[in-house]
Amino acid sequence: MSTYPSRVAGANIQDETNDVPGNDQIVNARDYNIHDREIRAIEEFIGTSSDTSNSTVVGKVYKLQTSVNQLSQKVDALNNKPYGPDAIVDSLGDGTHTSIQSALADLPATGGWIHVHPGLFILSDPVSFYGDASGKSVLITGCGNATMLEVAKNTTGFIHKLPSTMIVSNLDMSVSSGSTSSNGFDMKDSSGVLVLDNVNMTGMQKAITVQGVGCRLFVKNSMINGSTISSIDIDSATSSSYISNCRINHTATNGTNVGTGILFKEGNLYLSSVEIISAVTGISITSSSSPAKNSFANMLGLSVSYCTTPISVSGPGIFAYIQTILQNNTTNTITDTTSAPSVVHSDVIPITI
Numbered sequence: 001m002s003t004y005p006s007r008v009a010g011a012n013i014q015d016e017t018n019d020v021p022g023n024d025q026i027v028n029a030r031d032y033n034i035h036d037r038e039i040r041a042i043e044e045f046i047g048t049s050s051d052t053s054n055s056t057v058v059g060k061v062y063k064l065q066t067s068v069n070q071l072s073q074k075v076d077a078l079n080n081k082p083y084g085p086d087a088i089v090d091s092l093g094d095g096t097h098t099s100i101q102s103a104l105a106d107l108p109a110t111g112g113w114i115h116v117h118p119g120l121f122i123l124s125d126p127v128s129f130y131g132d133a134s135g136k137s138v139l140i141t142g143c144g145n146a147t148m149l150e151v152a153k154n155t156t157g158f159i160h161k162l163p164s165t166m167i168v169s170n171l172d173m174s175v176s177s178g179s180t181s182s183n184g185f186d187m188k189d190s191s192g193v194l195v196l197d198n199v200n201m202t203g204m205q206k207a208i209t210v211q212g213v214g215c216r217l218f219v220k221n222s223m224i225n226g227s228t229i230s231s232i233d234i235d236s237a238t239s240s241s242y243i244s245n246c247r248i249n250h251t252a253t254n255g256t257n258v259g260t261g262i263l264f265k266e267g268n269l270y271l272s273s274v275e276i277i278s279a280v281t282g283i284s285i286t287s288s289s290s291p292a293k294n295s296f297a298n299m300l301g302l303s304v305s306y307c308t309t310p311i312s313v314s315g316p317g318i319f320a321y322i323q324t325i326l327q328n329n330t331t332n333t334i335t336d337t338t339s340a341p342s343v344v345h346s347d348v349i350p351i352t353i
Contacts, residue, residue, distance in 0.1 A: 085141075086112035091119040100127050100140065100149075111136035111164075116171060118146035125152075126159045126186075129166050136164055142171025145200070153179040159186050161212075165193040175203040180228060184208055187215045187236075196222055203227075210234045210241060210267075217241040224248045230263040239267035243274055250279035257308055260284050264297060271299040282307040282329075287315030294341075299323060309335055318342045327351040 087103035088095030095117060097103040103114045104127065129138060151157040153176050160166050168185075175182040184207040187194055194208075195218045201207045202225045210217050215236050223246065224231040231248045234241050241264075248261045261276035262269075262283045269285075276282040282304035285297050294317045302324035304310040310329040313320055314337040322344070326332040332350035 084113075085115035087114045088117065089114060089121070090117040091121055101125075104129060104138065107136075107138065109136060111138045113139045113141070116140065116142045116147050118143045120148050120150060122176075123149055123151050123155065123157050126156045128159045128161070129164060130161050137167070138165070139167045139169070140171075141169045144170055144198075145172045147171040149173045151175045151179070151182040151184065151204070154181050156183040156186050158184070159188060160192050160194050161188050163191040165195070167195040167197070168199055169195075169197040171199060173199065173201045173204075179203070181205050187212050187217065191215065194218070196220070198222060201225070201227075204231075205229050206231075206233050208232045210236045210239055213237050213239070215239045217243075219243045219246055221245050222247075226251065227259050230260040232262045234263065234267060234269065235265040236267050240270075241267065242270045242272075244272040245274075247275045247277070248279070249277045251277065257306070261304075261307075264295070266295050268295070269297040269299075271297075271302055273301040274299075275303045276305070276307065276310075278306045280308045281312055282310040283312070285311075285313045285318060285320060287317050294319060297321070303327065304329060311335065313338055313342075313344050316340060316342055318344065320344045320346075322346040322348070325349045325351060328353055 086107055087097055089097050089100055089103050091098060097106070100114060100116065100121070107114070147170070149157060149171060151173060157173055158166070158168070173184055182204060184201045184204045185194060185196070186209045188211050191214045192212055193216045196208070197218075198221045199219075200223045204224075204227050206229050207224045207227050208217065208219065208231070210233070213236060216239065217234070219232070219242075221244075225248075227248075227250060231250070232241075232243065243262075250257060250259050250261060257278050257280050259279055260281045260283075261279040262271075264283070264285045266287065283299070283302075285295070287295055297318070297320040299320070299322045302322065304324060305327040306329065308330045310326045310332065311322065311324065312335040314335075316339045318338050319342065322334060324334075324346070326334075326348055328351070332348075332352065334344075334346050334348060336344050336346075338344055
């Protein structure tokens with residue numbers, strides 16, 4: 001555990017109740033490495049097809065690996081920060097700021113680390129993170145479920161724009177009572193990087209939306225509960241999304257299935273050890289582009305349970321490898337209505353209990 005000076009920007013951080021994490025508790029870059037054996041398995045699958053267009057998928061695999069490596073360098077730089085947070089957010093005024101937005105505004109041009117104390121923080125307006133050409137990096141950490149961000153009715157929690165890296169770790173998010181149209185994170189612009197590690201989101205209309213060209217999304221060790229439309233919505237050309245060790249539960253308050261767990265329309269998608277429960281559609285991979293824009297999806301160690309349609313793949317230009325357990329769905333099969341040029345390979349274990 002690293003040690004910190006007794007005061008940072010006027011805030012007392014010696015008291016253990018402030019719960020400032022040490023460097024060893026922050027996001028670990030090694031956790032984002034894609035195992036070589038998994039990449040080799042993808043390449044072997046690609047090599048089994050006579051469709052020469054599959055050669056473009058090899059490049060997509062390595063592009064995703066490059067994205068992971070670049071992210072690892074950014075995370076390492078933050079992990080090696082020799083001092084404490086640049087800003088401490090406390091709702092009672094015992095930190096340097098009382099809101100995340102004001103803390104962001106006061107960070108230096110290079111970015112920095114914001115730590116959020118335990119408490120309830122109402123996000124009446126979106127926390128807007130606008131990067132610049134320098135691609136600054138910001139790390140926001142909380143104190144687990146003791147740090148609760150509540151998204152106000154009809155708004156979005158975080159809006160992430162322009163080339164920049166935002167890492168959010170170790171906090172919970174929910175929506176205000178009675179809200180049916182609040183969203184979590186929205187990546188709106190190009191070339192941004194968003195990392196969510198141990199972030200639990202409940203009751204959003206859409207928990208995570210990726211819209212900007214060339215965005216990179218990493219979600220790890222997180223839970224998304226009760227989304228009404230989709231938990232993760234990816235509609236971004238040349239984007240890369242890596243989701244691992246996550247649980248998505250779509251059961252509505254009345255016990256019915258709602259929405260789509262992961263809606264993937266374009267880009268590159270990598271899933272590892274992801275569980276999806278009680279959605280109308282567990283995973284929807286679709287492309288309607290004409291001419292087709294190739295999309296790559298690799299899903300390993302997936303579990304989809306109690307969904308009306310567990311996995312649906314449709315449209316041209318989709319290259320997918322799916323390794324999944326399908327348990328107690330209305331139909332324990334993958335719905336494949338793709339058209340050329342597309343290749344879908346699946347390894348399915350159906351279970352009915």
